[in-house]
Amino acid sequence: MKKLSQCKLTLLLLTLIALMLVGVVGCTPVEEPGLPTDGPEPDPTTSEPKPDPEPSTDPGTSDPYPYLILVNADNPLPVELEPELKTVQGNFKLEKTAADALLAMMADAKKEGIDLLVVSAYRPYETQERLYNNKVQEFIQKGYSEEDAAIEAAARVARPGTSEHSTGLAADIVTPSYQRLDRGFAETEAAKWMAANAHKYGFILRYPDDKQEITGIIFEPWHFRYVGVEHATIMTELNLCLEEYLAH
Numbered sequence: 001m002k003k004l005s006q007c008k009l010t011l012l013l014l015t016l017i018a019l020m021l022v023g024v025v026g027c028t029p030v031e032e033p034g035l036p037t038d039g040p041e042p043d044p045t046t047s048e049p050k051p052d053p054e055p056s057t058d059p060g061t062s063d064p065y066p067y068l069i070l071v072n073a074d075n076p077l078p079v080e081l082e083p084e085l086k087t088v089q090g091n092f093k094l095e096k097t098a099a100d101a102l103l104a105m106m107a108d109a110k111k112e113g114i115d116l117l118v119v120s121a122y123r124p125y126e127t128q129e130r131l132y133n134n135k136v137q138e139f140i141q142k143g144y145s146e147e148d149a150a151i152e153a154a155a156r157v158a159r160p161g162t163s164e165h166s167t168g169l170a171a172d173i174v175t176p177s178y179q180r181l182d183r184g185f186a187e188t189e190a191a192k193w194m195a196a197n198a199h200k201y202g203f204i205l206r207y208p209d210d211k212q213e214i215t216g217i218i219f220e221p222w223h224f225r226y227v228g229v230e231h232a233t234i235m236t237e238l239n240l241c242l243e244e245y246l247a248h
């Protein structure tokens with residue numbers, strides 16, 4: 001009798017334990033789905049979810065591309081920006097409207113005997129991230145602390161999300177006879193022609209010599225940014241860089 005009740009008690013306990021286990025399992029919170037593994041710095045101003053990963057067949061209904069977007073060290077690019085690309089030269093691509101504008105610009109330059117050579121255009125976020133991380137590693141291997149390596153790297157390669165090239169709206173353009181990205185390029189016929197005419201195609205010289213303090217970037221006579229003809233014309237005529245133009 002005593003033995004039996006002990007047995008019953010054990011059974012009861014086992015049942016209870018089993019029930020508890022089921023309960024516990026049932027209450028285990030489901031693992032959060034889709035945690036970003038390579039996400040960007042969180043940007044509270046651009047946290048709106050982007051709805052359409054499906055290819056849009058009707059361009060009339062999709063949102064216009066943000067041609068005036070400001071991307072710099074203080075304004076990192078939202079990672080989800082995915083331009084529809086078109087080839088401009090060789091393997092270099094730009095967002096399609098910017099690409100058409102650049103193709104027209106290059107064709108017109110050619111008519112005036114100016115050869116324009118694209119040496120950099122769209123850089124996906126991941127490419128920029130890889131370039132930046134490689135540079136950090138380079139400095140760590142030279143004996144820098146992680147913190148110092150990051151500072152040294154950022155002075156040479158834009159931090160991921162802070163390069164205009166990831167928008168698909170910026171291109172580095174030189175000429176076959178002068179391909180170095182340095183101040184000397186500004187003295188070439190190609191650079192002079194672009195400085196005088198790029199706005200007619202919707203491009204601005206993004207980092208002018210007299211705006212370094214505002215842009216935070218050295219004079220880059222080869223780096224052109226598409227903003228559309230209307231905006232580019234105003235900026236060029238009033239001598240405003242993008243930061244100044246957007247602040248007005």
Ligand SMILES: [Zn+2]
Nearest residue numbers: 170171172223
């Ligand atoms: Zn550039």
